[in-house]
Amino acid sequence: MASYGLRFGDLDWSPQAINDDVEWRVYGLKRGKPVPVARVAESMFRDGADESVDRYDNRDQQVIVGIRGSDSQVRAEAETALALECQKRRNELAWTPEDGYGATTVFEVLWADLEFDESGDWDLAELRQCEAVYIVTFRVRPFGMSESEVVDEALTAGASPVTYTVSDGSSATGWSSPDGSVSASGGVLRPPTVWLSRVGDPIGQRDTYRALMSSALSSVDFSATPYVSMDVTRGTPSSGTPTAVLSGSMLVDGVQLSLISSQSLSAITSRYTYRCDDPSATSITVAATTAVYSVGKSSIPKPSQSLVFDNIVASNQPPGASSTGRETLRVLTIRGSARTEGRLQVMHETDTLGDVAIYSRPGLGVGGTPDMKRWRVSGGTMTPNTSTASGSFETLTVGEGTATVFHVPADSLPRGGYLAYARVGSASGTISRSVSLSAATLVGSTPYGKQTITSDVRSLVTSIPSWTLVPIGELVLPPTDVPDGSTANVELKLWASGSDTQFDELLLFYAGEGSALTIVRAGNNNSGPVLGSAHNRLFLDTPTLDRPEHAIWVGTTADRSDAFFAGELTDGWGVHPLEAGEAMFFVFNGGKATNPGLTVAHRPHWWLNAQVLDEDSA
Amino acid sequence: MIGIRVGASWSAGPVGGQWLHGLRNYGELEVTTSLERCTDSSGGGGLLSMSWTMDTPAGVSLPPALRLDSLVEMRAGSVLLGVGYIAETPRGNSVTVNGLRRLGENFLAVDSTGVPTTNIRTAVTEAIVNGLRWRNPGDLPNSALSALSEEMVRYNTLSALLNKYCAITGQLWWIDRRGYLRIGSYPTTPKWMLAPSLPSMESADEDFASAVFVRRVDGLNADGEPNAWGGASATDPTAPFIRQTSMDLEQLGYLDAPTATAHAQAILDANRARSGFTEGVSVIRGQLQTLGGVAPEWWQVFAVDPTMVRTPNWVNSSGSVQIGRRKDWVLGGTRWKQGELLQLTPLGMVPRKVASITQAATGKPELVFQ
Secondary structure (H helix, E strand, O other): OOOEEEEEEOOEOEEEOOOOOOOOEEEEEEOOOOOOEEEEEEOOOOOEEEEEEEEEEEEEEEOOOOEEEOOOOHHHOOOOOOHHHHHOOOEEEEEEOOOOOOOOOOEEEEEEEEOOOOOOOOOOHHHHEEEEEEEEEEOOOEEEEEEOEEEOOOOOOOOOOOOOEEOOOOOOEEEEEEEEOOOEEEEEOOOOOOEEEEEEEEOOEEEEEEEEEEEEEEEEEEHHOOEEEEEEEEOOOOOEOOOOOOEEEEEEEOEOOHHHHHHEEEEEEEHHHHHHHHEEEEEEEEEEEEEEEOOOOOOOOOOOOOEEEEEEEOOOOOOEEOOOOOEEEEEEEEEEOOOOEEEEEEEEOOHHHOOOEEEEEEOOOOOOOOEEEHHHHEEOOOEEOOOOOOOEEEEOOEHHHEEEEEEEEEHHHOEEEEEEEEEEEEEOOOOOOOOOEEEEEEOOOOEEEEEEEEOEEEEOOOOOOOEEEEEEEEEEOOOOOOOOOOOOEEEEEEOOOOOOOOEEEEEEEEEEOOOOEEEEEHHHOOOOOOOOOOOEEEEEOOOOOOOOOEEEEEEEOOOOOEEEEHHHHHHHEEOOOOEEEEEEEEEEEEOOOOOOOEEEEEEOOOOOOOOOOHHHHH | OOEEEEEEEEOOOOOOOHHHHHHOOEEEEEEEEEOOOOOOOOOOOEEEEEEEEEEEOOOOOOOOOOOOEEEEEEEOOOOEEEEEEEEEEEOOEEEEEEEEHHHHHHOOOOOOOOOOOOOOHHHHHHHHOOOOEEOOOOOOOEOOOOOOOOHHHOOEEHHHHHHHHHHHHOOEEEOOOOOOEEOOOOOEEEEEEEOOOOOOOOEEEEOOOOEEEEEEEEEEEEOOOOEEEEEEEEEEOOOOOOOOOEOHHHHHHHHHHHHHHHHHHHHHHHHHOOOOOOOEEEEEOOOEEEEEOOOOOOOOOOOOOOOOOEEOEEEOOOOOOHHHHHEEEEEEEEOOOOOOOEEEEEEEOOOOOOHHHHHHOOOEEEEEEE
16 A cells, blocks of 8 residues: 655655664644735725735644654664754755655755654653654745656757648638638638627626637648647727737647747737647647627627638747747746746757847736837838848937837737847947837827837947847836727837947847846857857756755856856846746847757646646656 | 846946855845935935845855945846945845945045035046946036135035035936936926825925015115015915914025015925825835836836826825825835835925925025035
8 A cells, every 4th residue: 555755855754664773753744834925005995905915935844753763872863863954954845645646745945943742741752662752843935846847848940941831821722610611812711700708897798709620631740840830810890899819729630739939920910839749640720719899788799700810831940039040939838836937948059149038927818029120110221131130130310200110019018017128239340329219109199108218328349240239228018008909009219329320129028027037148159169258058047955046057068067157147137937827938049049949947836735747657 | 027236346337246146045125215305414316225135054154245345236137227335244144235326425526636626527527536336427517516716615525515516406416227427307297106096195284384484685785785674475375274484585685575575485385385295105016007007017116217106196284185186296215125015205395496496595505514
């Protein structure tokens, strides 16, 4: 019969554990709870107070353990081992459930306190029964952890791009839908869009719609082109306020594919990319949902809405925000029932990374990504260039009147604080310039809530190949809020303090709760890595028992044998929290490397009992 | 999002340094900022102090980067939010940091030959040469403040010079998030707005006046010395209760009655504008927003650059809630501590143009300080 397991550091207190002369007996276990830390603000007009929990405090666990030994010397030795274990700066308490189904949960012990159990006031048990009983109190972090990590390996990129087009939207041949016939017109596939549900709120009604279609495939080998993407566009409803596309999903041979990236291409179009390794796929199904708000009672007629599909393409290039492979996108699923942290690695086998910005945030159900170049609507003459991150550069003008202009759908911007960066350089020689950015919500054509920020004056060298990532400052976006489903744009304007300032990319990082940004100057060398000045590997480590602080390393070898602590090369160093659920990653790199691999490992955190991870059972 | 870097060197801005969370785990971060109205004895704005507690076992020394006077930067990503220096050698696990603005008290206002100067550009340039870790924005005022010859002026600290200059011109000075010395006007448009559900800030009647009487010089003799005096006054007929105050404007020299009445009115206006706040407000996320309705992150709401906050309802001097009457006030201080509410305190008075006039009028053009 299986039995429970309890391990404290090097001491195994499980009933089935074999210890030499001494027998450990566990008489009781208290597992405690995470203590919420609430902030309270009184409200003048409402009953009660506004409270919010922004973190949890440590929990206390207790074990009553008896040491039974053949003689007092054996008991003293065991007590010594226990006392030493309690005095370790960091330790672990691991609990395994009794039936063999659940997984082991590990608690990080911050300190442990040892107390002789004298609850009977006067105690002669030790003398009579040769057993010493102790109460051990453990101060542990609030949440338990899985024993092992979930590792999301880097997406590999083929040396030269290969694509396989499932459908370019020109023909509906072979496509069918359980809801009716599929047609092709205007270069997109149009399955019937069906109404799913209606949810009411005090203002109005929210109707959800779905479109779904399938096609047979002739034994397609997706393993060579594993990144399958589709573009979903919503229509204009017959009435009411539309939302952006809410979600997409893709099934191959009946198996739901895992989402690796989502991106807003415009206010009405989203691109979803999935991972598929099926070597002989015979069917594909795509689906998407969207919603429409209508103001009125539940009896108002349902508006009609449509969803169309386009560009269902498999590629051997992982999803990115630009054509150059220097703006990598990734969506990951984080396990667990509590917030954890990510251990990250960015690497390229042969080419150096240059300036690297690693950004992470919770999914938030919003497809906005930090790259802003794709929202550019006017400015200077764009020159294609392979050393850029966005694919092209232009020369910024002096002054806001003739600035480069971007129109970003307000819907794609999570509300809150943002950090703004511009990648700029000099047309020739070294120049000193500042860069300014203004942001306003366009209501009709009237700007609202305008904010303007200006960077420090920076020395810029010749942009090709030495671009500089310049922090401009912080903003609150959208400048003026608009309701969900609004079609309003946020107008951004970018200009420089002097001429000859070349511009590659504008990055806006949402800086709200759960987001983090790390910026490292890993160095670039076009003929390959040089230890000490140009590196192709970057590691961000979470605290461990041996090294209780965070760490950041750069180097050139996969085994880290030549890595060194990169504190001096780090302009911004975030601790990347990962909320359970969907997490979005964006990696910008300025060096020669394209499509650098991002590996994310996380140790899921649990309220009390860890679940078995897929990796454990495999 | 927030990170702390310590031990950078300073050459026109922080260079190098190490991230605190790579050295030690730390917590209980507390950040205070303030912006003060300039008077003869006080003034200045920017980061005021920062402190945190570190995970350091007994017997383990603190990292060498954390020594007295080490530079400390607070950053979001790589965007600078404030710069300070370690003011207290860490004893135990707690570290205290002063904002760079305090360094103005450690440097004298002298020129390159060591002679006292009241020219702000000259004094700041020389102090930076002498090691002051501020940054010169290049647009500082370039005229002597004193009407007396510079040799007769005693040695003053740089802070005292800046306070006096701003007191006379009705401006503010502060060290911005990147370490630049800035001199500028009071803000006139609000950037933030409080939620209407927040309890209003209490106010007191100490600074309240329903009528202001001023004493003025009404005539001069042949030598320009005053030889006749008079009075003037301004009254607010709508005041909720009576409180009369007086001020002596003799130092302004000859004032005719209409001008003196205008001064009295200006002082009265300034006092009426003054709600005499006795406390600030504490907010959780969402209770403070931009006028565009978006909640900022706490570190975006620092009283570093002069900003205004709009309160949709407030308690007036007579204690009644002014429903439907908003009030804009200048953010005079912020305090944020991990796990606690963000605290905002107003600058004592909402400045208006007339207030600046009053301020300029009562500040003495000659420097007599220390």
